[in-house]
Amino acid sequence: MTDPMAEDLECRQVVEAVTDYLEGAMAPRDRLRFDHHLALCEGCQDYLEQMRTVIRVAGRICSR
Amino acid sequence: MSAPVAGSATSADDLELLARLRRGDEAAFTQLVERLHGPMLRVAMIHVGNRAVAEEVAQDAWVGVLAQLDRFEGRSSLRTWVLRIVANRARTRAVRERRTLPFSSLDGAAEPGRPAVEPERFLPAGHRWAGHWASPPRSWGDVPEERLLSAETRAEVGRAVELLPPAQRAVITLRDVEGMTAAETCELLELTEGNQRVLLHRARSRVRRALERYLDETEVAR
Numbered sequence: 617m618t619d620p621m622a623e624d625l626e627c628r629q630v631v632e633a634v635t636d637y638l639e640g641a642m643a644p645r646d647r648l649r650f651d652h653h654l655a656l657c658e659g660c661q662d663y664l665e666q667m668r669t670v671i672r673v674a675g676r677i678c679s680r
Numbered sequence: 681m682s683a684p685v686a687g688s689a690t691s692a693d694d695l696e697l698l699a700r701l702r703r704g705d706e707a708a709f710t711q712l713v714e715r716l717h718g719p720m721l722r723v724a725m726i727h728v729g730n731r732a733v734a735e736e737v738a739q740d741a742w743v744g745v746l747a748q749l750d751r752f753e754g755r756s757s758l759r760t761w762v763l764r765i766v767a768n769r770a771r772t773r774a775v776r777e778r779r780t781l782p783f784s785s786l787d788g789a790a791e792p793g794r795p796a797v798e799p800e801r802f803l804p805a806g807h808r809w810a811g812h813w814a815s816p817p818r819s820w821g822d823v824p825e826e827r828l829l830s831a832e833t834r835a836e837v838g839r840a841v842e843l844l845p846p847a848q849r850a851v852i853t854l855r856d857v858e859g860m861t862a863a864e865t866c867e868l869l870e871l872t873e874g875n876q877r878v879l880l881h882r883a884r885s886r887v888r889r890a891l892e893r894y895l896d897e898t899e900v901a902r
Contacts, residue, residue, distance in 0.1 A: 626802070626810070626811030626812055627802060627811060627812045627813045627816075628795075628797075628799075628802045628811040628812075629811070631795075631796045631797045631885070632795070632796055632881075634796070634881075635877060635880055635881035635884060635885075636877065636881075639862065639877055639880075641873075641877060657812075657813075658816070659812075659813035659816030659817060660813075662816065662817045662818065662819045662820075662821075663797075663816075663817045665819065665820065665821065666817055666820055666888055666891075666892065667884060667888060669820050669828060669891070670837070670856075670884055670887050670888045670891055671856050671884070672828075673828060673829065673833060673834060673837045673891065674837055674841065674852065674856035674857050674887065675856055675857065675859055676829055676834055677834050677837055677838045677841065677857050678718060678722075678857060
């Protein structure tokens with residue numbers, strides 16, 4: 617296998633890998649595949665953004 | 681962009697507060713209580729699961745904090761150090777009351793989790809784009825900030841956190857609600873990094889679903 621992008625990620629896999637991605641816990645090669653998918657997939661971009669929103673709102677649960 | 685991450689190194693503010701605490705400054709103590717009593721209760725609750733007992737543990741931990749102030753070495757934030765004392769006391773208390781830890785291995789990351797997103801939102805096998813979105817999430821970029829951070833939305837997210845299985849609830853509470861680092865969370869909950877991440881993933885995914893449902897429903901109702 618020469619092209620690291622040869623196996624494209626499916627959105628279904630992206631939503632399960634999103635925490636590893638946000639936590640910086642991905643191998644460089646997997647991160648590359650993830651970024652590659654993200655660049656082309658609006659649905660997954662929105663999903664990632666939603667996750668960031670969840671984190672942000674959770675951080676405000678206890679504030680007034 | 682994001683709030684400062686709690687719990688890294690000792691900040692200048694911490695050092696100043698610490699100096700006052702060591703001098704026996706009562707106002708400094710009051711300030712510390714105001715800042716940390718809520719987080720302390722939440723950490724205690726994770727272990728003892730009962731509000732009244734959590735209050736006792738927190739009270740008891742304050743005595744410990746004061747007694748051990750001289751031993752604080754400044755290798756973590758004051759907050760992390762205090763919460764570590766609380767976690768230790770809460771664990772001891774939970775064991776004494778023979779209450780099994782809510783996040784024992786039985787409840788951990790070992791069992792297979794539910795998918796982060798309902799499978800029917802992806803195109804089925806056999807489709808040319810199998811595994812890709814059939815019903816993609818909508819952007820929340822157009823949801824006004826005051827709505828996202830409104831008391832109602834925050835309460836909804838709080839409820840979703842409450843409804844999580846204990847181990848997931850514990851991890852998301854420390855990480856996202858209290859803003860602790862992964863390392864601190866692992867330490868306080870005695871979890872491996874990998875398990876911590878799995879539990880965080882499940883927790884965030886479920887909370888996202890709940891928030892999506894809430895935003896969609898209230899959008900329609902408008």
